[in-house]
Amino acid sequence: MTLSLASILAENARRRPNSTALVEGDLRLTFAELWQQSLAQAAALVELGVRPGDRVALMAPNVTEFPRAYYAILAAGGVVVPVHLLLTAEEVGYVLQDSGATVLISHAATAAVAAGAASAAQVPLVTVGPAVPVPGAVGRLEELTGRATPLTHFTARQPEDPAVVFYTSGTTGQPKGAILSHLSLVMNATVNAFDANHVESTDVALGALPLFHTFGQTVSMNSTWRAGATLVLLPRFDADAALALMVREGVNTFHGVPTMYIALLEAAKRAPELPRLRLCISGGASLPVPVLERFDAVFGTSIWEGYGLSETSPTASVNQPDFGTRAGTVGHPVWGVDVEIARPELDDRIELLPAGELGEIVVRGHNVFLGYLGRPEATAEALVDGWFRTGDLGTKDAQGFISIVDRKKDIVIRGGYNVYPREVEETLLRHPAVAEAAVIGLPDELHGEEVCAVVILAQDAEQRPTADELIAWSKEHLAKHKYPRRVEFVDAYPLGPSHKVLKRELRARFSR
Structure with missing residues (x-):
């Protein structure tokens, strides 16, 4: 059996080749165009020596170069290691060394930090985007692509093969690489699109969340494209610019963290026109109920709050149309996933608690990660009796609504x-x-x-x-x-x- 996260873009290129996949400024790409560009870049990566299972770091803002290179890495059979754009060169160097990355792909905008990190970690650096001189870079991917014959199809992978490594950490040490499989990420995108949120192929979503982050990557990019909908990229979030862009492009779907919703409410006071939003998803932190209520009043739509972690692909639970929404909760588990409450004081086993009792939130299902890269002890602590221990404290009421109460870890x-x-x-x-x-x-x-x-x-x-x-x-x-x-x-x-x-x-x- 084979399965690849690259199928999300490849299948759209086959089923709806002429539909608009991506909008960035004046640039518009159909699914067929974007997929062909990714296949061409995949060929260049193969020429550079990327082999199936190799980890390739990707450092880019919310511009076309990110999804194009992301799917190119997957098409070549590689494993994507997204790099947080706010990291210092020293921190990026740690990610490169710990992940064992064979190549770092960096956008020109982040090339200065990337060059220092790549040099220190002795990892080849390839740039994407505007042609600017970058000391130590082995080339520009767009130029290398012109010398390679595009792949005709993506490289086959197994469902449990690693697809993405997200770097996260607890309170007890250096960041850890959470390994997500093709199966976990394909399923999470599918469930988000068709079961939790009912995304339509005619929807237009704003890609304002960082694509290097699990929320933006799975929910904004992969889930939107799993449904064949359009993604409008906003390189840097600014509430006034976001509202104007949403109006101009007919955006009806917004994914964001609470601070974004607060900023949109302030910007709405100045905006001459507001977008007609149909679907709004919040995650990343607890959404204050007054913000939810004000947003509903101003924009005429509810915010569906959810919960997840890098280790859970990320979505574990969310307020869903099938169950209704309840302010102050993170809804119900998504399809095929169990979210329960366990005794937090037990480290070696999972003992579930009855409805209403406070305990540690635990998750099991197709969305749970494979483990931490090179850290078997940390993996064994996190995965117990088939459940992932989130370290978050919460409750689950008799109707199945989950609430986050506090964090066991001091994140x-x-x-x-x-x-x-x-x-x-x-x-x-x-x-x-x-x-x-x-x-x-x-x-x-x-x-x-x-x-x-x-x-x-x-x-x-x-x-x-x-x-x-x-x-x-x-x-x-x-x-x-x-x-x-x-x-x-x-x-x-x-x-x-x-x-x-x-x-x-x-x-x-x-x-x-």
């Missing part, structure tokens, strides 16, 4: 992006004046949560930095979404019986 979700406290803490500890650091998330109206570092300075520090100075220093060493926007100084932390820092007490103290 901070800022504007839909995960920020992992230990990574920030370890960076802060590199500062010569910092003795201890505890990073917490504090409620924030705009971003959902804001990163706050509670710091104990070294007693023998020659210079004692101010909060602003430490923030500026952090900004130089961490990605834009990670560095703390707030720093508080304390003489000691509240400690539990095992001398663990009681972050809940820090949150309570500094949230006032």
